[in-house]
Amino acid sequence: MIFLKISTRKIIMIALFAALTAIGSIITIPIGPVPITLQNMFPMLAGLILGSEAGAMSQLIYVLLGIIGLPVFAGGTGGINSVFSPSFGYLLGFILAAFIIGKISEKAGKLTLIKSFIICIIGTITIYLIGIPYLYIILHNVLGEKITIAYAIKIGFVLFIPGDIFKIIVVAFITNKVVPLLRRQSLIGSK
Numbered sequence: 001m002i003f004l005k006i007s008t009r010k011i012i013m014i015a016l017f018a019a020l021t022a023i024g025s026i027i028t029i030p031i032g033p034v035p036i037t038l039q040n041m042f043p044m045l046a047g048l049i050l051g052s053e054a055g056a057m058s059q060l061i062y063v064l065l066g067i068i069g070l071p072v073f074a075g076g077t078g079g080i081n082s083v084f085s086p087s088f089g090y091l092l093g094f095i096l097a098a099f100i101i102g103k104i105s106e107k108a109g110k111l112t113l114i115k116s117f118i119i120c121i122i123g124t125i126t127i128y129l130i131g132i133p134y135l136y137i138i139l140h141n142v143l144g145e146k147i148t149i150a151y152a153i154k155i156g157f158v159l160f161i162p163g164d165i166f167k168i169i170v171v172a173f174i175t176n177k178v179v180p181l182l183r184r185q186s187l188i189g190s191k
Contacts, residue, residue: 009187010054017046017058018065021094022072032155033086033139035074036163040127043094044120044171047101048111049179049188055098063091084142086156089134093127100126111179116172124164132156 024038046055066078073082073091082088101123108115136152139145182188 006054010050013050013187014054014058014061017042017050017055018062020045021059021062022065022070025072025074026076028074030075031159034090034131034135034156034160035087036160037074038167039074040090040094040097040124040164041167041171043098043127044101044123044168045174047098047103047123048105048116048119048171048175049182050098050102051106051188052099052102055102056095059094059098063095066091084138086135086138086143087131088138090127090131092134093130096130097123097126111175113172113176116175117168120168120171124168128157 021039021042024040024042027038029036043055043059046058049055050058062072066072066082067080069079071078073085074087077085101119104119104122105111105116108119111119132152135156136147136149139147139152179188
């Protein structure tokens with residue numbers, strides 16, 4: 001159980017990454033049912049820096065804060081109705097992506113730029129594997145829009161590829177520079 005052995009320092013880091021994810025939602029470019037934001041950078045960073053359990057916990061807290069009504073989702077939204085938003089599946093994907101990224105990075109040894117890049121690609125794919133079907137289900141079954149799976153992939157994935165590749169590169173560079181500093185300061189554990 002993570003709660004039994006969690007330090008104050010770890011709690012602060014979890015809260016920090018939940019807050020950073022919320023901050024990443026502030027800059028929003030509405031291009032359809034799923035806006036462009038900086039949010040997906042922070043589950044990647046949380047997994048790489050905090051590890052699987054704490055990284056996933058930070059994203060779970062972020063999602064729960066939004067569900068209870070805090071305006072932490074893209075466009076300053078929040079509340080239980082957010083569950084019926086076409087983009088909510090991506091937020092659920094953040095939790096699993098942070099866990100998977102953390103788990104892979106825990107087993108990967110010393111993180112290099114290339115390792116971080118590849119791990120983040122895997123995490124980003126995880127977000128889309130949850131986000132795209134959720135987008136389709138909400139648009140098609142809940143909102144009654146006549147869309148195809150191919151169209152859901154176009155509006156929920158293809159449009160985001162260039163920006164996501166850029167964000168993954170930025171995260172890999174940040175991780176490569178920040179993780180050694182955090183370890184030297186004993187803010188995160190060593191591998």
